[in-house]
Amino acid sequence: MRRAAKIWSIPDMFGSSQQRQAKKLMKKAVVQAYLGMRKNHGGPFGAVIARNGEVIAKAHNMVLKTYDPTAHAEVVAIRRAASKLKRFDLSDCEIYSTCEPCPMCLAAMYWARIRRVHYGCTRKDAEKIGFRDRRLYDLIKKRKSPAVEKVKFERRECLKPFEEWTRKKDRIIY
Numbered sequence: 766m767r768r769a770a771k772i773w774s775i776p777d778m779f780g781s782s783q784q785r786q787a788k789k790l791m792k793k794a795v796v797q798a799y800l801g802m803r804k805n806h807g808g809p810f811g812a813v814i815a816r817n818g819e820v821i822a823k824a825h826n827m828v829l830k831t832y833d834p835t836a837h838a839e840v841v842a843i844r845r846a847a848s849k850l851k852r853f854d855l856s857d858c859e860i861y862s863t864c865e866p867c868p869m870c871l872a873a874m875y876w877a878r879i880r881r882v883h884y885g886c887t888r889k890d891a892e893k894i895g896f897r898d899r900r901l902y903d904l905i906k907k908r909k910s911p912a913v914e915k916v917k918f919e920r921r922e923c924l925k926p927f928e929e930w931t932r933k934k935d936r937i938i939y
Contacts, residue, residue, distance in 0.1 A: 786818045787861070787883060790813050790815050790818070790820070790861045790883075791813075791861045791863075791883060791885060793811075793813045793820065793823060793861070794811040794812055794813045794823075794838075794861045794862060794863050794885075795811060795863055795885075796811065797811025797812065797813065797823050797824060797825040797838065797863075798810055798811030798825055798826075798838070798863045799811075800825050801825025801826050801827065801838070802825070802826075804830075805829055805830070806825060806826060806827050806828075806829055806830040807825065807826030807827050807828040807829045807830065807836065807837075807838075808826045808828070808896065809826075809863070809894075810825065810826040810837065810838040810839075810862070810863055810864050811823075811824070811825045811826075811838050811862070811863045812824050812825075812838035812839045812841070812842040812860055812861065812862045812863070813842065813860070813861045814842045814843065814845075814846040814855065814858050814859070814860050814861075814879075815858065815859055815860075815861065816857050816858045816859075817857075821845075821846045821849060821850065821858060822842045822843075822845035822846035822849060823842065823845075824838050824839075824841035824842035824845055825838050825841070826838045826841075827841055835869065837866075837867065837869065837870050838862065838863070839860060839862050839866050839870035839873060839874065839882075840869070840870055840873045842860065843855065843860075843873050843874070843877045843879070846858060846877075847877065853876075853877065853939055854877070854878050854939075855877040855878055855879050856878035856879070856880060858877075858879055859879065859880070859881045859882070859883065860874060860879050860881070860882045860883070861882075861883045861884075862882055862883070862884045862885070863884070863885050863886060864884060864885065864886040864887075864888070864890065864891050865884045865886065865887050865888045865891070866882055866884065867888070867898045867901060868898070868901045868902065868905055869901070876939075888902070
């Protein structure tokens with residue numbers, strides 16, 4: 766049985782308007798990666814958060830500049846977007862990242878309720894240039910013992926602010 770030949774319409778030949786918009790947003794993330802890397806702010810990672818195709822926040826890796834190991838491009842972009850929009854719920858936004866997000870960045874996206882991440886390079890690409898996300902992925906898969914020893918300590922004391930939180934009338938659950 767012969768397959769019917771795909772008939773290309775003019776817009777399909779050059780990609781949909783959504784694809785063109787996504788490419789523009791990813792290019793902005795790539796520009797951020799170059800910017801941060803060339804300024805020695807951190808590794809070659811950039812991120813853009815957009816809502817309905819409009820840029821809400823741009824960021825690059827800032828680990829070296831800020832001495833903050835959590836200052837990955839995606840996390841910095843999430844912080845900026847949340848601050849700009851004055852809300853922690855970014856469920857109407859998407860993120861464009863030059864690399865597959867590490868587990869920490871994925872968790873930040875989860876907490877921000879971002880439902881879609883577009884990424885370029887893979888975690889294996891990052892590993893080839895010296896980034897060690899594999900340790901975290903292995904830990905999550907329970908292949909290796911945790912790199913951080915967990916010691917349960919002073920639970921009773923630490924529960925006190927939790928108990929006060931449950932009584933707080935104006936608390937906002939997030």
